[in-house]
Amino acid sequence: MKTDLEIAQEAKLRPIEEIARSLGLTEDEIELYGKYKAKTDLGVLSRLKDKPNGKYIDVTAITPTPLGEGKTVTTIGLSLGLNAIGKKVMTCIRQPSLGPVFGIKGGAAGGGYSQVLPMEDFNLHFTGDVHAVSLATNLLAAFIDNHILKGNKLNIDPHTISWNRVVDISDRALRNIVIGLGGKVNGIPREAGFDISVASEAMAILALASDLKDLRERLGRIVFAFTYDGKPVTAEELKCAGAMAVLMKDAIKPTLIQTTENTPCLVHAGPFANIAHGNNSIIADKIALKLADYVVTESGFGADCGAEKFMDIKCRVSGLKPDCVVVVATVRALKMHSGKFEVVAGRPLDPALTREDLDSLSKGIENLEAHIESLKNFGVPIVVAVNKFATDTEKEINFIRERAIAAGAEDAIKSEVWAKGGEGGKELAEAVAKACEKPSNFKFLYPDDVSIKEKIETIATKIYGAAGVDFSPIAEKKIKLYAEYGWDKFPICMAKTHLSLSHDPMLKGRPRNFRLPIRDIRPSVGAGFLYPLCGDMRTMPGLPSVPAGTKIDIDENGKIVGLF
DSSP states (O other): OOOHHHHHSOOOOOOHHHHHHHHHHOOOGGSSSSOOOOEEOOOHHTTTTTTTEEEEEEESSSSSOOOOOOHHHHHHHHHHHHTTTTTTEEEEEEOHHHHHHHTTTTOOEETTTTTEEEEHHHHHTTTSHHHHHHHHHHHHHHHEEEEEEEEOTOOOOOOOOOOOEESOOOOGGGEEEEEEEESGOOOOEEEEEEEEEEGHHHHHHHHHHHSHHHHHHHTTTEEEEEEETOOOEEEETTOOOHHHHTTTTTTTOOEEEEETTEEEEOOOOOOOSSOOBOOOOOHHHHHHHHOOSSHHHHHEESSSIIIIIIIIIIHHHHHHOOEEEEEEEEEHHHHHTTTTOOOOOOOOOOGGGGSOOOHHHHHHTTHHHHHHHHHHHOOOOOEEEEETTOOOOOOHHHHHHHHHHTTTSSSSEEEEEHHGGGGGGGGHHHHHHHTTTTTOOOOOSSSSOOOOHHHHHHHHHIIIISEEEEEEEHHHHHHHHHHHTTGGGBBBBOOOOOOSSSSSSTOSSSSOOOEEEEEEEEETTTTTTTEESSSSSOOSOOOOSSSSSGGGGTTSSSOOEEEO
C-alpha cells in the first residue's frame, strides 16, 4: 500500500490559477505563492456581497483516541463526494501546527486518496502565516519587557503579565523559564514561559477577525497584564498593536490550494481546539460560502471541544448558521471507548480490535451517543460518518447506524474516502445534501447576558455530561473581577483535555457523575472570549519518546520523505 506522501506526490495538480478561475475568482483576487498556492484577496467579499451563501457544513468527531478517527480525511472526502454527485463545493480547513507534525501526529493533510495538496507545503511552512503570528506575539512580549526596563510608565505589575512568547514546535523545556538574567542591561528578571504558536491569542484573533480593520482593533484590545492598582493594560496602550497588525497583514488572506481530485480548498488560521477555539477562520468560510454551493469545514478534536466552540464562538462572531453537522466515528475507536483495550500511539494494535466484537462496540458507542445528544442542543441536523477500515464488518457498521439514528442522527453512513476518494464518499454526500435541505433551527447553547458561572455550568452539564462544576478560589475571584470589567458578556472557550468528555483523560466512553473543576479563568479580550482551565491543561505540548520528525528527511534530489 502506498503511503499518504507517495499518493500525494503522484497526484496530478492543476495550476492554481485554473482552480481560481473555476470558482469565479478574478486575476486581481489572487496572489500567487508558486504554482500551486495562492493568497485570496478579501475584496472578493465586497464584489459578491449580494450573492446568497451556500450550504454550511461542519465536520466534527467522537472523542479522539490514539488510533485516529479520520476527521480531516472525512472533511476532504465529503467535499470530494459532493463534487462527485455534481455539487459545487469548497473545503475550508486549518493550517497544521509544526508541533504535531514533528511530534506525535505527523502530517495533517488528510490521508490516502482524500488529501489536500501540495501535501508537503501544507504540512510545513506553507505561506508563512504561523510565523507571522509568532513574530507578532513575540514582538508584544519584547515590548512589554522593554517597557518595564525603561521606566514602566504604564505602572505594569510584572507579576500579572500573562503574555507568553511562542514557538511553533512542541518543547516542554520552554514551558516555565526565567528571563532577564545577566544584569540590568539584559532586562528585569522575572518568571515567564512559552506557548505553542497556535495556542496564542494572536492566532485566535486571526481566526475570528472579519477584515484587516477588525484585526487591528482586536490586537489593540489585547490585555497582557494589570497595573499595580488592578487596571488592565492593553497592546494599544503599549503602542504595539499597529506593528503587530503590519506583521500579520498578509496572514489575514486565506490560501487557496486543491485536493487530490482538484477541488478547491481554503486554508486559514490554526488554533488548537483543546486550549483555543479550534476552527479555521471566519474570513475563509465567508469567502467560500460566496464562491460555492456547499462549504465543508472542520472543527478540531471531538464535538465537545471544536464543535461546541464552532457553534458558540465562531458562529456567534460571524453571524453564520450551519445547515448540517457531521460526526466522524470509527468502529475500532468506539471499541476502545469501552475501556477494555489499552492503546498507545506507536505500539502494535491489540489484535482484538480488528475482530468483530459487538459487546465492546455496545459499550463504547455511548461516546457517540453522548456527542449526538449534546449536538442536538444546537438545533442542526446531524449525520454520522463511519470512517471504514478493512477489518470492519457489516454487522458492526449496521449496529452503529441503528444506535446513531436512535440517538437523534438523521443517518449514519459508511465512508470509504481514504481508499476510494470521491467515489467512496458519494453515499455520505447524498445523506449530507439531504440533511442540508431540512430546517436548521440553529441556536446557541447560552445567551450573551447570563453570568460567567452560568455559561460554564451550561457547557459542563449539557455538553460534557458533568454533574456540576467546582470553582477554585482564584476562579471565583476572577469571575467577580471580569464582571466588573464587562467581560462577562464574552462567550466561553473551555480549555479542557480532548481525550475525554470530562476533564480527566483517563475517563473514556461516557463518564457520568463527575464534577468539572475550574482551577483558573483567563481573558482573551482581543479574541473576545474567556477561557477557563479545566484540570491540568498545558499550552505548550512536549515531544513523545520517538518524535514523528525522526522519520522525516530529504533525498539527494530534494524530495521529502517520511512525512506521514
